[in-house]
Amino acid sequence: MKNLSIKEINKGLANKDFSAVEITESFLAVIKEKDKEINGFLEVNERLAKEQAVLVDEKIKQGEKIEILAGVPFAVKDAILAEGFKCTAGSRILENYQAPYDATVVKKLRAQIAIILGKTNLDEFTMGSSTEHSAFKITKNPRDLTRVPGGSSGGSAAAVAAGECVFSLGSDTGGSIRQPASFCGIVGLKPTYGAVSRYGLIAHASSLDVIGPLAKNVDDVEIVFNAMKGKDEKDSTSSDYQLPATNYQLNNVIIGAPKEYFGEGLEKGTKEIIEGAIKKAERAGAKIEEISLPYSRYALPCYYIISTCEASANLARFDGIKYGLSKSAENLFDVYCQSRGAGFGKEVQRRIMLGTFALSSGYYDAYYLKAQKVRALIKQDFDRAFEKVNFIFTPVSPFLAFKVGEKIDDPLKMYLSDIMTVPISLAGLPALSLPAGDDNGLPVGLQIIGKPFDEQGIFQIAKFLE
Amino acid sequence: MTTAGFLFYFMLDKSLVKHIAKLSRLTLSAESEERMQKDLSAILDYFTMLDAVDTNGIEPFRSPVALRNITRQDKPCETAVQTKEKIKSQFPFKNRDYLKVKEIL
Numbered sequence: 001m002k003n004l005s006i007k008e009i010n011k012g013l014a015n016k017d018f019s020a021v022e023i024t025e026s027f028l029a030v031i032k033e034k035d036k037e038i039n040g041f042l043e044v045n046e047r048l049a050k051e052q053a054v055l056v057d058e059k060i061k062q063g064e065k066i067e068i069l070a071g072v073p074f075a076v077k078d079a080i081l082a083e084g085f086k087c088t089a090g091s092r093i094l095e096n097y098q099a100p101y102d103a104t105v106v107k108k109l110r111a112q113i114a115i116i117l118g119k120t121n122l123d124e125f126t127m128g129s130s131t132e133h134s135a136f137k138i139t140k141n142p143r144d145l146t147r148v149p150g151g152s153s154g155g156s157a158a159a160v161a162a163g164e165c166v167f168s169l170g171s172d173t174g175g176s177i178r179q180p181a182s183f184c185g186i187v188g189l190k191p192t193y194g195a196v197s198r199y200g201l202i203a204h205a206s207s208l209d210v211i212g213p214l215a216k217n218v219d220d221v222e223i224v225f226n227a228m229k230g231k232d233e234k235d236s237t238s239s240d241y242q243l244p245a246t247n248y249q250l251n252n253v254i255i256g257a258p259k260e261y262f263g264e265g266l267e268k269g270t271k272e273i274i275e276g277a278i279k280k281a282e283r284a285g286a287k288i289e290e291i292s293l294p295y296s297r298y299a300l301p302c303y304y305i306i307s308t309c310e311a312s313a314n315l316a317r318f319d320g321i322k323y324g325l326s327k328s329a330e331n332l333f334d335v336y337c338q339s340r341g342a343g344f345g346k347e348v349q350r351r352i353m354l355g356t357f358a359l360s361s362g363y364y365d366a367y368y369l370k371a372q373k374v375r376a377l378i379k380q381d382f383d384r385a386f387e388k389v390n391f392i393f394t395p396v397s398p399f400l401a402f403k404v405g406e407k408i409d410d411p412l413k414m415y416l417s418d419i420m421t422v423p424i425s426l427a428g429l430p431a432l433s434l435p436a437g438d439d440n441g442l443p444v445g446l447q448i449i450g451k452p453f454d455e456q457g458i459f460q461i462a463k464f465l466e
Numbered sequence: 467m468t469t470a471g472f473l474f475y476f477m478l479d480k481s482l483v484k485h486i487a488k489l490s491r492l493t494l495s496a497e498s499e500e501r502m503q504k505d506l507s508a509i510l511d512y513f514t515m516l517d518a519v520d521t522n523g524i525e526p527f528r529s530p531v532a533l534r535n536i537t538r539q540d541k542p543c544e545t546a547v548q549t550k551e552k553i554k555s556q557f558p559f560k561n562r563d564y565l566k567v568k569e570i571l
Contacts, residue, residue: 098552098555098556101546101549101552192530193529193530194531206529207528207529233538236533237529239531298518298519301513301516302516304512304513305513305516312490316491319491321558321567322557322558323556323557324556324558326558331568332568335568337488337491337492340490340492341492342493344492346498349494350502350505350506352490352492353483353486353492353502354509356489356490357486360486367513372526372527373519373524373525373527374516374519374521375526376524376527377519377521379527411505411509412508412509415509428529428530428531452530
């Protein structure tokens, strides 16, 4: 059952080929069997999952029509609130924090009676590219257990790749859905900034954060995205904006290949596979145009200034006063410092310090303001490119899934994992990671970037290349 | 240090690390301070890459969605009793229904 698509599950349930309880139990069994070595999940709730499945089976028994996601088992990154579960953000500071309400995306999926199996592991507060920065466990890549699954949505990607759930939810600030999808050989979508409500997502960097789906195929990702998108009063950046319907075929599109993304630092095997995917599109009739995105080379420092500044402000709320870990101390100031000193891990502390420094008196113009101006130039590059092309193809990651422990002691080395995903985040664009082939048995993801709110176009093109 | 908005390499000194830790409301061990000094200096050095970009006359890009001061009506909204209970039950220190904090003055 673990290879069924969402549509196949929906059809099978309606035809009574199997029940929602059976589906749910089969995925729970995979988790029991495999998650001891994968470590994708931080929490699984069998009772809650089965209760939901019974509701779906009841509806079918009564002859009621069920929604497309009814009875479909999924997992949620542990930075997204879901009632009935803890929400730890992978951090000691929230180790025992119970989600008091549902994130909007979870509420929408639960309204269809999709089945939440559990919460998945992540880099603490979504800060990292390997899931090794989780305070609780190290998730392994199902394709090679000595390697990382990528991050920060590593648990969500590994759970899908291991067949422990049909789809999962992740969040992407600088590549946290796309890169783990690429490392684990599955499909992951970073939606346009604003396309999906972030209400109930623990904030990392507010001008960049988005929530998106991960699944085994493009069709499943599309179904979940369509179920989650849209305006939400509780997130004022969310939007109902829609582009006019398109009918993209490979023989009526122009695809841009930015030369800056195929140069130095890109592994040979990855380069060949991505160029192969572009050739494949060309043979099917797509027009390929070499383009230039010259400011993308500044995207990484730009991203790490902006994201750490915003994170330092967002994480000020974890103060040991209202919830989470609280250290008792002589005075209020010491309660703050000691709770945060004990509760946050090294990478989170590093980023809070960086952001605090960059925003401090005398440095604001040199760092945050400067980075926002560079961000404008990066965005301008993409705007110009999209005047000529419909989509842009690049690799997701310059290298394959790396070994556990390989980059953990060198923050800059770890940051370089994001070099091809952060420019798209800074520009607020939608992008999909699509498996394009294997190099030495490890998956390589193609990044398909679209115009703002052109997720439907991305899905149409991705299905031709799947 | 910065001059006229330009960045150049410097090793953060210990007292600046301590000052940033204080602004960040973080208690750091001596070992963490040492590590932080090294890591932050290397990362800030990497950030100097942006010096090469001429941003004269460029408007800063703050967010992909241009919004200003979104407010909701100043009316209490309904919150489920169970949500309230869940929030209150997680107060680290409380006095009946109230969140208890250390004295401020």
